[in-house]
Amino acid sequence: MKNSLVIFCLFISLTGFAQQEFFSEAGLEKAVFSKNRLSVILEGNYKHAYQDSKWRRLGIDIGLQRKLNSNWMLFGGIVNYYRFDQELGNFYELRPKVGFQLITPMIKNLSLKQRILGEWRNFFLSKHQHYLRARYKIALTYNFSKHNDSSKSWSLLPSFEWYFLKDPISQERYSNSREFSLFISRNLKDIKIKLGYIREVFLLNSDSFGTEGNTISLRVNL
Numbered sequence: 001m002k003n004s005l006v007i008f009c010l011f012i013s014l015t016g017f018a019q020q021e022f023f024s025e026a027g028l029e030k031a032v033f034s035k036n037r038l039s040v041i042l043e044g045n046y047k048h049a050y051q052d053s054k055w056r057r058l059g060i061d062i063g064l065q066r067k068l069n070s071n072w073m074l075f076g077g078i079v080n081y082y083r084f085d086q087e088l089g090n091f092y093e094l095r096p097k098v099g100f101q102l103i104t105p106m107i108k109n110l111s112l113k114q115r116i117l118g119e120w121r122n123f124f125l126s127k128h129q130h131y132l133r134a135r136y137k138i139a140l141t142y143n144f145s146k147h148n149d150s151s152k153s154w155s156l157l158p159s160f161e162w163y164f165l166k167d168p169i170s171q172e173r174y175s176n177s178r179e180f181s182l183f184i185s186r187n188l189k190d191i192k193i194k195l196g197y198i199r200e201v202f203l204l205n206s207d208s209f210g211t212e213g214n215t216i217s218l219r220v221n222l
Contacts, residue, residue, distance in 0.1 A: 021174070021202075022050045023215040030222040037067040041077070047215070055173055056084040073101045079119075088173065094122045099135075109143040113159075137161040157183040157194070165203070174213060175203045183217070192221040 027045035034040075041063040049055035063077030079095035099117035106112055115137040122130045138160055145153030163176045183196030200213035 019210040021210040021213040024048050025215055025217045027219040039065045054086045058082050071103050075099055092124045096120050111141050113139040134164040135161060153187050155185040157185055177201045177203050194219040
C-alpha cells in the first residue's frame with residue numbers, strides 16, 4: 001500500500017512537471033520622441049523556449065503614447081514578431097494594437113493600473129489565419145522610496161492579465177489564456193532595470209507541449 005502511494009505521488013509530480021514550459025526573455029525599450037504628452041516608444045525583445053520545440057521569437061515594437069492627464073493615457077502601435085519553430089515552421093506576425101490605460105493612486109507609494117487592449121494578429125509565411133483578440137490587465141506598483149524623489153528607487157510590480165479568445169488557431173504555440181507576473185524594478189539616473197517572473201496559462205487547444213509557462217524576464221528602459 002505504501003509503495004503504491006509513493007508511485008502515485010511520483011506519477012502526479014512528474015505529470016505536473018511535464019506540463020510545464022520554461023522560457024527566458026530579454027527586452028530593451030527607449031522613447032525615441034517625447035513632446036507635449038506625446039511619446040514614440042521603440043522596443044526590441046527576444047524570447048527563448050527550452051523544450052523540444054526549439055521555439056524562439058524575435059520582436060520589434062513601435063508604440064505611440066498620448067497622456068490625456070495624470071491618470072488617463074491612450075496608446076497604440078505595431079508589433080512585429082518573427083517566430084522560429086523547427087516543427088511547425090517559421091512565420092512573421094504583424095500585430096496592430098490600440099487601447100487605453102488608467103492609473104489610480106491608492107495610498108502613499110501605491111498605485112493601481114488598469115489597461116484594456118485590442119489587437120489584430122496577422123500571420124504571414126505560414127498557414128495561420130488572422131484574428132482579433134482583446135486583453136485586460138490589472139497591475140499594482142509599490143515604490144519603496146521614502147522620499148518623493150523616485151529617480152533611484154526600488155519598486156515592486158505584480159500584475160494579472162486576461163486574454164479573451166475562445167480557441168487558438170491551428171499551428172500556434174503558447175496562445176495565452178491568462179498571465180501573472182511579478183517584477184522588481186530599479187530606477188537609476190538614466191535607466192530602469194526590471195527583473196521578474198511570468199506565469200502563463202495556455203489555451204488547451206494550442207499546439208504546446210505543456211499547459212503552463214514559466215519565464216524569467218529581464219527588461220531595460222533607456
